[in-house]
Amino acid sequence: MESLHFPQFDPQISQVSIALFTKVSNAGALKLRIIAAATAEGQAGDVEREAVNFAFIDARLITSKLHLETAVCQALLAASQDALRTRTVHSEVLYNLNPTHNITEAIRRYGVSDANTDVIVVRIDSPELTPEAVLKKMEAVVVGTLSPFSDLENITDWASIKKYHKLNGELAITEAAKDPQKEHAVIDKIVTSSVAMKSVMS
C-alpha cells in the first residue's frame, strides 16, 4: 500500500492511501455490499458505510500511478471547493477517470464488477487515520493478495482504454502503433492529461 500526502488540502482529505489487490475473489459481492450500504438505515447503516468507505477501482483501466493520482488530486480539489459532481470524494475519483460526464457509466466502467480480479482500493481521509489502520480496514473487505503497484503493467487493458477514450484513429496512436512500449507511453500521457483537464473539457 502507498500513502500520499497532499498538504495543500484541508486535513480531513489530505491523506490518500492506495493499494492494489490481485486475485480478488469477492468483487461481485463487494459491489452488492456497497449498493446495500448506501441505503442501509440507522446505526448499522453508518457502520456498514464506514466499512466500505473506499473507492474500489477496476485496475485494468488504470494506465499508471500518475493517472490515478491525477484523478485523486482533481477529486480533492473539487471537494475543497464544494464542487463535487457526485455524492462522495471517493465516487468523484471514479467520475474523474471516465472521459464523459455520465456518472452511472463512470461507476459501471471504473467501479468493481463480477468479472474483476484486480482491484485498486483508495481511501481519502485525514492523517490521523494511520496507514496500518487503513490497510486493516481494506483487508477486512477485500479478499485478495496485496500486490506492489508495479504489477499494474501486466494488468492494464490497453485496448479498452483506447476504446473508452476514443483514441483509435488519433494521429498520436497510429504513429506509435508499431512499438507497444511507445504506444503505451503515449496513451498514458493522453489519458492522464484528459483526467487532469476534465473540469474544462469542451
Added chain:
Amino acid sequence: MATTSASMRLISSSTLISQGAEAKVYKGYLTPSGSAVLLKYRFKKTYRHPSLDTTLTKARVAGEARALLKCLRSGVNVPGIRMVDASEGLLGIEWIEGKSVKYLLPSGADDGDGEGEVPVESPSQTLEHFGISVDTLMNLIGIEIAKMHLADIIHGDLTTSNMMVRDPASFTSLDPKVPTELVLIDFGLSYHSTLVEDKAVDLYVLERAFASTHPDSEPMFAGMLAAYEKQVGKEWSALRRRLDEVRLRGRKRSMVG
C-alpha cells in the same frame, strides 16, 4: 494570506520562476513525494472588472488546457497536463527538464539572470550535451510545428524561447537516432484555425523571432522550413505562397476597403 484555497496554498509553497504580464510561473509539487510540476498562475488583474476578469481567466486556462490535449492526441510533443483549477486561474503541467532553444543557439543565451559575465559553457558545447547538431535541432523544430499545424492548431507566439529540448540525462528517448525530444510550450495565445493565412503568420512570427534573437539565422530558418515542408506535404505550395505574401506586408492584413 487572506485567501486559503487549496490552489493558493499550493502556490505559496512553490518557487517563483518568472513573471509576465498575464501570469506567474512556479515550480512546485502536488504531493511532496511526487515529481515536479510547472504551475502557471493567471493572477487577478485589478485593472479589469472582477466578473470580466473571472470569465476571461477561466476561458484562457480552459483554452490552454484544450490546446495541449489536442496537441497530445495529434502526436505533437507538448508537456502533459497535471491539474486544472479554472476558477482560481491555475494550470499545472509536466515539469520539463532541459533548456530552451533560445539558450542553446548562438548568442541567444543568458537573459542575465545572475550568471555574470563568465560564460559557463559555449552554446555548441551545450548542444553537444544534448547529442544533436544545429541541423538536427532545426529538423526537429520543423517537424513539430508541421504536426501542430496539421492538427489545425496555431501557436500564436512561436519563438525560440517557447521551445524546449529535453535533457537526455533525465529522459529516455524511444528513438535510437535522437537522444532528446523537442517540446513546444506556452499555448497561452494558441487557437484553432484551418486557414493558410494563420499558419503562414505563425511561421512568419517565428522567422522574425529567429532574426531578432540569433545572428545568421537565415540558414537555420531555411533548414527548419525544409523539415516543415517535408512533414506537411500537399498543403505546402499554398503555404509557401502565402508566407511570401505575409513577408511583404507583415503580420497584420490591411483592413482598408
